[in-house]
Amino acid sequence: MSHETHDGAEAVAGDVDSSFESGTGEYERQRVPDHALKGPSAFWGMYAGEHTAGTEFMIGPLFVKWGADAFGLIVGLLVGNLLAVLTWRFLTATIACEERLTLYYKMEKIAGRGLVVLYNLANGLLFCFLAGSMITVSATAVGPFFPPGTIEMPTFRSTLPTGPAWIVSCIAIGAAMTLVALRGYGVVAQVGHYAAPWMMLVFVACALVTLGRLGTADLWSLLTPAPGTPRTISFLGIVCFSWFCNAAMHLGMADLSVLRFAKRPSAGWASAAGMFLGHYVAWICAALLLIYWVRRHGVDPQVGMDPGTMVNDAVGWAGLLCVIIAGWTTANPTIYRAGLAFQGMLPGMSRTAATLLAGAVCIAAGIFPAFAMNLLDFVGIYGTILAPIGGIIVVDHFLADAVGIPRDPAARSGSAFNMVVFVSWLVPVAVAMWLYQAQGVFASYLPLPSAIACGLLYIVLSRFTGPATIAGAVRNPAGRNLTGDPA
Amino acid sequence: MKTIAMVVGILALAGTIVPAALFFFESLWGPLFGAAGTAPTVSLTVVKTVMLGSAIAWFAAAPFWMKVE
Numbered sequence: 001m002s003h004e005t006h007d008g009a010e011a012v013a014g015d016v017d018s019s020f021e022s023g024t025g026e027y028e029r030q031r032v033p034d035h036a037l038k039g040p041s042a043f044w045g046m047y048a049g050e051h052t053a054g055t056e057f058m059i060g061p062l063f064v065k066w067g068a069d070a071f072g073l074i075v076g077l078l079v080g081n082l083l084a085v086l087t088w089r090f091l092t093a094t095i096a097c098e099e100r101l102t103l104y105y106k107m108e109k110i111a112g113r114g115l116v117v118l119y120n121l122a123n124g125l126l127f128c129f130l131a132g133s134m135i136t137v138s139a140t141a142v143g144p145f146f147p148p149g150t151i152e153m154p155t156f157r158s159t160l161p162t163g164p165a166w167i168v169s170c171i172a173i174g175a176a177m178t179l180v181a182l183r184g185y186g187v188v189a190q191v192g193h194y195a196a197p198w199m200m201l202v203f204v205a206c207a208l209v210t211l212g213r214l215g216t217a218d219l220w221s222l223l224t225p226a227p228g229t230p231r232t233i234s235f236l237g238i239v240c241f242s243w244f245c246n247a248a249m250h251l252g253m254a255d256l257s258v259l260r261f262a263k264r265p266s267a268g269w270a271s272a273a274g275m276f277l278g279h280y281v282a283w284i285c286a287a288l289l290l291i292y293w294v295r296r297h298g299v300d301p302q303v304g305m306d307p308g309t310m311v312n313d314a315v316g317w318a319g320l321l322c323v324i325i326a327g328w329t330t331a332n333p334t335i336y337r338a339g340l341a342f343q344g345m346l347p348g349m350s351r352t353a354a355t356l357l358a359g360a361v362c363i364a365a366g367i368f369p370a371f372a373m374n375l376l377d378f379v380g381i382y383g384t385i386l387a388p389i390g391g392i393i394v395v396d397h398f399l400a401d402a403v404g405i406p407r408d409p410a411a412r413s414g415s416a417f418n419m420v421v422f423v424s425w426l427v428p429v430a431v432a433m434w435l436y437q438a439q440g441v442f443a444s445y446l447p448l449p450s451a452i453a454c455g456l457l458y459i460v461l462s463r464f465t466g467p468a469t470i471a472g473a474v475r476n477p478a479g480r481n482l483t484g485d486p487a
Numbered sequence: 488m489k490t491i492a493m494v495v496g497i498l499a500l501a502g503t504i505v506p507a508a509l510f511f512f513e514s515l516w517g518p519l520f521g522a523a524g525t526a527p528t529v530s531l532t533v534v535k536t537v538m539l540g541s542a543i544a545w546f547a548a549a550p551f552w553m554k555v556e
Contacts (some may be wrong), residue, residue: 194549198542201500205507209534212507212514315507316535318542 027260031100037263043270046258049196051246051274052282054137054327055130056203057307058375059245060286063238064294064301065156066376067231070223072238073284080242081275085268087243087250088259091390093268095397096259103256107389109408110396114417117344119389123248124341126382128358131334132365135177136372138327139169140308141320153306154369161367170367177328178359181336182352192329195322200277202322206314207285210292213314222291223284229301233376233442240444241376242279247383247447253390289314335359377436380443384432387447388425391455399455405462420461428453492551495544502541506534 027036063073099106108116136154143151151169152162161167180188211217225231233241249255250271259267289310293299311319339355346354365371371378400407410418431453432446506529513519513527520528 190550191546194546194553197500198503198545198549201503202538202542205504205534205538208504208507208511209531212511213531215514217511217515315538318503318535318538321539321542 027100028102029105032260036261038261039263040267040270043259043262043267044273045193045196047270047272047274048200048277049192050330051278052196052199052203052326053278053330054134054307054323055330055372055375056278056282056326057286057289057311057323058133058137058372060283060288061290061304061307061310062156062373062376063233063283064225064287064290065304066233067225067229067301068223068233068238068287069225069231069235070220072233072235073223073287074220076235076238077242077280077283080239081280083239083243084246084250085272085275088255088271089265089268091394092250092253092255093259093262093265095253095393096256097262097265097267099256099397100260101256102260103253103389103393106253106256106393109411110392111389111418111421112410112416115422118422119386120341120344122385124338124345124358125361126248126385127334127338127341128361129365129371129378130382131177131331131338131358131362132368133372133375133378134327134331134334135170135174135362135366136369137307138173138324138331139166139366140306141311141323141327142169142173143306143308144312144320153309154373155306156302156304156373158373159368159370162369167367171363173324173327174359174363174366177332178335178356178362181332181339181359182355188329188332191325195325195329199322199326200282202315202319203282203285206311206319207288209314210288214292214295219284222288225301226294237442237444240442240448241380242275244383244387244444244447245279245379247451248386251390251447251451252383252387253393254386256393331362335362338362377443380446381433381436383447384436384443384450385429387451388428388454391451391453392421392424392458394451395455395458399459403459403463405459409462420458420465424454424458424461427457489552492548495548496552499541499545499548502537502544506537510534 027033068076101109104116104120107119111119140153143153146165151165154162154166161170211219211222214222216222244251259265262268286307289307290299290301290305292314293305293310294301299305307323308320311323335358336355338358338361339351342357343349343351343354349357395403395405396407406412409415409420428450432450435441436443436446509519509529510527510531513529518527
């Protein structure tokens with residue numbers, strides 16, 4: 001699932017700091033010119049690498065804990081990941097290739113710069129918790145290097161730190177990630193690129209060794225939960241989880257920032273590399289690791305076993321290296337981008353201070369295993385909060401003319417904070433959070449209805465309030481007219 | 488140099504997956520080499536050792552030939 005980081009730090013930097021015009025060649029505030037467009041090969045490798053993250057080692061076993069059955073895991077994940085690819089291809093890539101703008105600049109034209117800053121804050125905080133989960137997963141790979149019992153590993157039931165040694169492990173790994181993030185993440189991005197094919201094979205090797213030790217190739221039988229296992233995730237839940245675990249990226253349009261460089265919308269098919277190798281295969285391989293421990297060592301699936309111990313047991317130090325690298329290469333840029341988001345909120349703060357702040361929040365989140373152990377819920381909430389913005393962009397791009405509302409209203413009016421967008425975003429998210437908290441609705445069911453409700457509300461409110469209200473909103477202090485049209 | 492690095496990289500990837508695959512086949516269908524009933528050719532220790540060596544070889548070779556866009 002990696003919620004990753006591929007929209008380019010420079011692009012984010014250009015959007016959250018005060019330097020308006022592109023000086024980095026990333027075209028943050030202009031359409032990407034034809035000479036900068038890239039062919040599909042650039043996207044296939046990127047998606048394959050970015051979606052093979054340390055958290056995949058958690059998600060597979062969490063499916064086992066939740067009592068996912070063989071049909072759900074084999075067919076449900078196939079359907080859900082296919083739907084995610086189709087969303088990338090026909091929504092995100094289509095809009096990206098027609099607009100050729102970053103999410104942040106497109107959003108600024110619709111919602112105003114003030115709302116972009118608010119979005120960045122939400123994004124930054126969610127990034128911190130996500131990076132925290134990656135720190136948790138990576139820290140489990142430290143334990144096997146020490147004598148048994150030195151570091152007490154967390155289980156699915158752990159919410160608090162398991163002891164001083166665990167805290168030290170998380171701080172050490174998180175501090176290393178933050179220090180590298182301070183220096184920019186070019187090197188780590190390169191390591192991630194090199195590591196992608198190798199990591200994929202390590203996942204498959206884990207599965208082969210596990211099948212060998214279990215003495216069967218009957219995947220269907222192995223993935224069938226033992227009688228009496230509580231079933232807390234349905235087929236539909238598995239489909240929705242795999243469809244929306246990256247909802248912020250496809251439905252939420254964060255990947256506009258990447259796919260705007262694509263020559264054709266068909267580059268959206270490249271997401272299949274991430275979904276079917278990084279998610280589908282990796283999750284099933286990771287699930288098999290816990291199934292082995294349940295069947296051979298009698299581990300309770302509700303308690304689970306930490307990824308480091310399971311991977312070390314299966315393929316040794318190469319596996320531990322994989323856990324650390326998979327967590328590191330995705331957490332590091334995540335910390336970097338969270339820092340940029342905080343800097344956008346507090347422009348007086350230096351980049352170093354902002355990154356340190358983000359790193360500290362990530363480490364704090366990583367120390368508490370509650371975030372990693374509730375990853376299935378967390379990614380649903382993440383999508384529910386951020387995906388609705390994509391609903392507004394879809395309306396603006398495809399429907400605005402048809403329903404009689406202005407395109408890029410904030411750019412036309414010079415508004416810095418489009419209240420219509422804010423209300424359209426806030427109301428569905430608030431209702432969704434209530435459904436999740438009070439009614440116990442599975443979080444992955446919520447991103448799509450939230451995005452649709454947000455889009456519909458945006459149409460209704462825009463029609464109801466009319467251009468005068470938008471024009472009367474808080475004016476962009478810079479008085480910038482982003483369209484070139486008369487305000 | 489680039490060609491050598493590429494060959495090392497491919498061998499390293501093979502070293503990552505082939506031992507595990509051999510372990511899998513031998514566990515299910517007996518030793519691939521030698522008479523039936525003899526010890527498996529590829530033990531888990533061998534799998535782990537070859538995979539670690541392959542990991543080192545992969546990261547040493549990949550920067551010399553893999554293109555990063």
